[in-house]
Amino acid sequence: MTAQAEQGAPGGHMLIAIAGNPNSGKTTAFNRYTGARQHVGNYPGVTVEKKSGTAHLDGRDIILMDLPGMYSMSAYSPEETAARQALADERPGAIIDVVNAGVLERNLYLTVQFLEMGLPVVICLNMMDEARAQGMTVNVQLLEELTGAKAVPAVARSGEGLEETLRAAVELAETSGGRIPPLEISYGPDLDTALTEMEPVIREAGLFADTYPPRWVAMKFLECDQDMLHSAQAAAPEVAARLRAMADRTSAHLRNTVGADAEAVAADYRYGWIRSILRQGVRVEDEQKNRIDLSDKIDMVLTHRIAGPLFLLAVLYGMYFLTIEVGAYPLALVESAFDLLQSAVDDLMPDGPLKSLVVSGIIAGVGGVLGFVPLIVIMFMLIAILEDSGYMARAAYMMDRIFRIFGLHGASIMPFIIAGGIAGGCAVPGVMATRTLRSPRERLATMLTLPFMTCGAKIPVFLLFINVFYEGNKTLAMFLFTLAGWGVAMLAALFMRSTIIRGEASPFVMELPPYRWPTAAGVLIHTWERAWQYVKKAGTVILAISILIWAGMTYPGLSEAEEAAYEAQKSALEERLDALPPDAAAKDDAAAKDTGYPDMFSRNPGAKAAGKSDKSPVPESTAPGDAAPSADRAAPAKDDAAAKGGGAAKDADYRDLFSHDPAAGKGGKGPAPESTAPADGSGETEETARERIQQQLADLENAKAAEALRDSYAGRLGTALEGLTAPAGFDWRVNIALIGGIAAKEVVISTLGTAYSLGEVDDENTSGLAQYIRADKSWTKSKVMAFLLFTLLYSPCFVTLTVIRQEAGGWRWFFFSLFFNLALAYGVAVAANQFLGGLI
Secondary structure, three states: OOHHHHHHOOOOOEEEEEEEOOOOOHHHHHHHHHOOOEEEEEOOOOOOEEEEEEEEEOOEEEEEEEOOOOOOOOOOOHHHHHHHHHHHHHOOOEEEEEEEHHHHHHHHHHHHHHHHOOOOEEEEEEOHHHHHHOOEEEOHHHHHHHHOOEEEEOEOOOOEOHHHHHHHHHHHHHHHOOOOOOOOOOOHHHHHHHHHHHHHHHHHHOOOOOOOOHHHHHHHHHOOOHHHHHHHHHHOHHHHHHHHHHHHHHHHHHHHHOOOOHHHHHHHHHHHHHHHHHHHHHEEEOOOOOOOOHHHHHHHHHOOOOHHHHHHHHHHHHHHHHHHHHOHHHHHHHHHHHHHHHHHHHHHOOOOHHHHHHHHHHHHHHHHHHOOHHHHHHHHHHHHHHHHHOHHHHHHHHHHHHHHOOOOOHHHHHHHHHHHHOOOEOHHHHHHHHHHOOOHHHHHHHHHHHHHOOEOOOHHHHHHHHHHHOHHHHHHHHHHHHHHHHHHHHHHHHHHHHOOOOOOOOOOOOOOOOOOOOOHHHHHHHHHHHHHHHHHHHHHHHHHHHHHHHHHOOOOOOOHHHHHHHHHHHHHHHHHHHOOOOOOOHHHHHHHHHHOHHHHHOOOOOOOOOOOOOOOOOOOOOOOOOOOOOOOOOOEOOOHHHHHOOOOEOOOOHHHHHOOOOOOOOOOOOOOOOOOOOOOOOOOOHHHHHHHHHHHHHHHHHHHHHHHHHHOHHHHHHHHOHHHHHHHOOOHHHHHHHHHHHHOOOHHHHHHHHHOOOOOOOOOOOHHHHHHHHHOOOOOHHHHHHHHHHHHHOOOOHHHHHHHHHHHOOHHHHHHHHHHHHHHHHHHHHHHHHHOOOOO
């Protein structure tokens, strides 16, 4: 049912569109009308937001459609294309055109185009309070007479005049049926002659007869509007070719005579029509000479070539501090809530694959998504405040000159800072912050290079290795890695804008609106809708990916024989623990001999079972860095002798699970814990013996987890990739940690801990892992440099990749970001490992 049909239906809903220039107060008016009764989606085929809501007037529900902010009805941007298509498809009963009363000449340009399309318009003269403060008055009645459109003075921030504006729009929709006679203005002799020639052709062919007036269609051909040309070509190829020939002839004539194209000539005549109206007394300005309003006075400081950038840095640092540092507190609460949920489920469910899926796959995956919500909320709230206050336009203005060198826009500065331009940010809210960019090419280039920033998830990795290998220059090293992220991001943006995202940089046309206080309602509504979109869009995909990653790092797992042997070893230790006498520690050693516990550390654990004497000593020292013979991959026994030996391992025995050499061959699992040998019983208390055995139980579990990880599909992939990653200096442990980092950079450290048989490693307490890495002689400084650069540059985490897919509008950019970053990081890492070794 069309809007016109609905208007006549009893109790039906009328559709009214709200339009206007950016910074005209359109969104403020829409929020005032609809409050929380809003629905947000995307227009078909583009990433431009489509917002609608319900307003109440005299007991009647009115559907309001909030069109994207735009300067004209030409298809210069996705916003303008989407708005024009929405007006053609949705056919609203009327348009509320929100204009800034202080800059009528510029804002009425869009109004003229609505009237030329034959659309019923009510002009909402917003910000009348600011216009009066500037010494300006508007003759509303004269404006109505000269334009033929109803006009209502208003102040959207306070709600003044909004009800009258909506009532006027409803009345106009009811009387006009959604269409009025189109406005016809003169475009000069050349264009008027062409329009007169083209109109009959369009009318006779019925081209867009139900959508646009013939004269407006003819003007689109003269302006070379590509969207309209393609639509006409698809609808009537022969007619379109004839019209294009007429338009080309006129354009050639204009270039030869006035040196301008038809689009420029049409714009001049539209502005001339607007100026003629204003000069007839519609706008009367204060004649005070050399008057400087408050906004200009503030700009003298905030856009000053020295003070301006310094203030911008302070603002950006404040945003960073509030988003990352203050956001850490609610972030910790969310993480704690999910930790409690995991613990509860862990206690309630029996051990098994289903429990692992729910705890490690589903809960951890959802928690990873929702954990970012506090940062998203704070970040978008701050951006809304900066936008509504008018400062965002100034920041973009100051940075545009630098960013333009690399094919970016001045407004890109905010997403880069949020993503980790100041170390510790997050790429997810950074990608979403690119919505402030109007140019699709610059927006895409920005979001694809944001992951090179030093986000908060990379910081623990950097701190761990910098503390071990750059102890004397920690601050400098961290600063240089942050600068490296900026440098690579800028160069990558330049490369993309020169190749796959080609196109002229969009002209820096940005209105510098007057400074004003943001409204609480507008900021809260804007923040809520962005946060909710993130949860809806990212959450579903991330959950599925988290389950896949969990499966890849869990299956196929250990064989039944290996599981049985590990369980046997565990049972032997538990029996020995239970057998400890309460008051005689000396009996502990005898109990150990009776249970055959030392045999679990023998080089040939099956010897005793075979009736042979075990001569293999338990290592006396297990401190990191001690050497021990490598063996085949440590795994529980699969033969009968091992099963009968009380859980003894096969040729690669239990002692090899804690091989002292972290770089040991296939079976090397990293340095052993500080004590694995049973004491001789002299002077050992029950408490000491109990603690030692409990530590051995924990070490056994860690060794089992390390073996299971290497046996998983992800572990096998990490081992298989050793041939490819060897030039960068990476072994299977590093490979599998980096594979896990594609899911989330936070797991790089914990995966390394598991691979080194340490179990889970907390990002905030990495001293144990640092000790093992320091002892691993394979970690040269060139390998460390390669590893850290690879971590800085390689694939974004899956949350970021998913948001890129949503914001960029397709899977191709998901895979491009994944593989382009991987290839770039690999090349840089290989170069660092091969050529920087002698320099550091």
